[in-house]
Amino acid sequence: MGSVTSGKILQVQPNGRIETFFPGNNEIFAANSLRLDDQRGILWGASSDFLGVRGADGKVTRRPHRIFALDIRTGKVLRVVLMPDGGFGNDMAIDPKGGVYLTDSNRPRIYYLAPGAKQLQVWAEDDRLRSQPVGLAGIARAANGIVVVGLFSGGRLFKVTPSPQGTQVDAISLQRSIENPDGMVFAPDGSLLVLEGAIASGNGRLLCIRDILTPASQPKAIEVLADKMESPVNLTVADRQIWVT
Template sequence: MNRTLLQTTTLILIAASPILAAPAQAQSLIQLPTGFQYPNGITHSRDPIRLRSAASTLYVGSVTSGQILRITLNGKTETFFPGTDEIFAATSLRLDEQRGVLWGASPDFLGVRGADGQVTRRPHRIFAIDIRTAKVLQVIAMPAGGFSNDIALDENGGVYVTDSSRPRIHYLAPGTTQFRVWAEDEQFRSRQIGLGGIARAANGVLIVGMFSDGKLLKITPQAQGNPKVEAIPLPRSLENPDGMQFAPDGSLLITEGAVSSGNGRLLRIRNILDTKTPKEIETLASGLESPVNLTIAGQTIWITESRIRHRLLPGKEAAVPNTFFVRRFAL
């Protein structure tokens, strides 16, 4: 299907079905190059002179490849980073624009199937790339065989990493090469996939999602001792909460991957830092195909729809989609 036909078909589907709940509006699709599959990590840079509040460039990584695309909003798409033996996935991307460093998570989510049919997984890690030269600055393995899922940055250049297999949030301090356990709590533990998405508020509070259990947790730093972990009261369990970011108004935007139902959503929760009252969950968009991550610039949201659900369903593994894309919404 060519690009024009794909976009036309998408607009018809949007008009014909209740995919959106105000105030989000579908704007456009960015079709990704042939051969680039299962997009996941996404972040953006700004032009500090002309576009102070809007994104000028997107960076998009893959679940199954270390390749990272650079997409300028005038329509040019190129390979920013081809991937290496050490960087074999880019499931989360966050840009430290002040220091010119692109951080990413590289877990071996699906593993490598050998000739004997057995699946092996390479050690999970995170990486740092110089945004100007595409030179790899660091590749750091997760401690104790942990699963690097999502990352968040602080204003000093520190990196928080959620661990999906151990009940921990790790922290990499600026200028260091070794993680320390920033928070460890039994509320992070799951029988399936544990901690997933992570977002950091301006006051240093973190919100994290439990991917399989459908919960959101608030983690508040303490002057002394371990951070305080609180469950956020929700009217329902979320169906695989994944990527999340704070919007300019302080609300939290979340992708709901929906492995079981297939009805992926973009959600908004206001006043998320107040854990005393139950939260209303607003559905801004539905009918998305395995939405996994997002980035926000001003009132614009870009979402990666990985379209990877078929790889998680027995007997459907060979049904690879023909096209992959990034979807753009406006609040």
């Protein structure tokens, strides 16, 4: 578990005991999203400087946002990669090769960090992937390589399809808009699990959208799996259970 105001990352043991996995440092001052690359034993995270550093004159300076990689066995810092162009790295998805997809909440962009690369590259950019005050947030990658992203303030989902000519961005037609879509992941059966942050209404929900990538003549139905949560932001699936923060 991470935090938007501290680089400390906590680990919950099977018996419920909570331990500090990583204490944070000068380079990693927040962990507002985490994504595990289990195959390579790497924990990726986004570190965005919400609080900034207050100087003796009272002026607040914000450090460049970044992503980082930790060795899951030792907690050793493996990589720190700065966001380009003043971007705000929000959430990540991992592909089978260990590449990292990353949403930018400031710009209508999805970045990709190839395995072994030192810099993020723009993977998709489209002005429709913009909303105010917060743009892109959650991201999930399907087994066929198609990526789904959500606009946090815009309430819409988009699918991004890679091709040799580039990427194609398409809006996903839904039965209703989603109030602050955030963390998302594909379930083993191909359904998309999405958290509805619901800042205004206060009724945070865990949603399920089935067959989201298949063409349909009607808007996709949204199923509520759980509700009455306060600001759910991130989720993951493990051992047929859905874990939500």
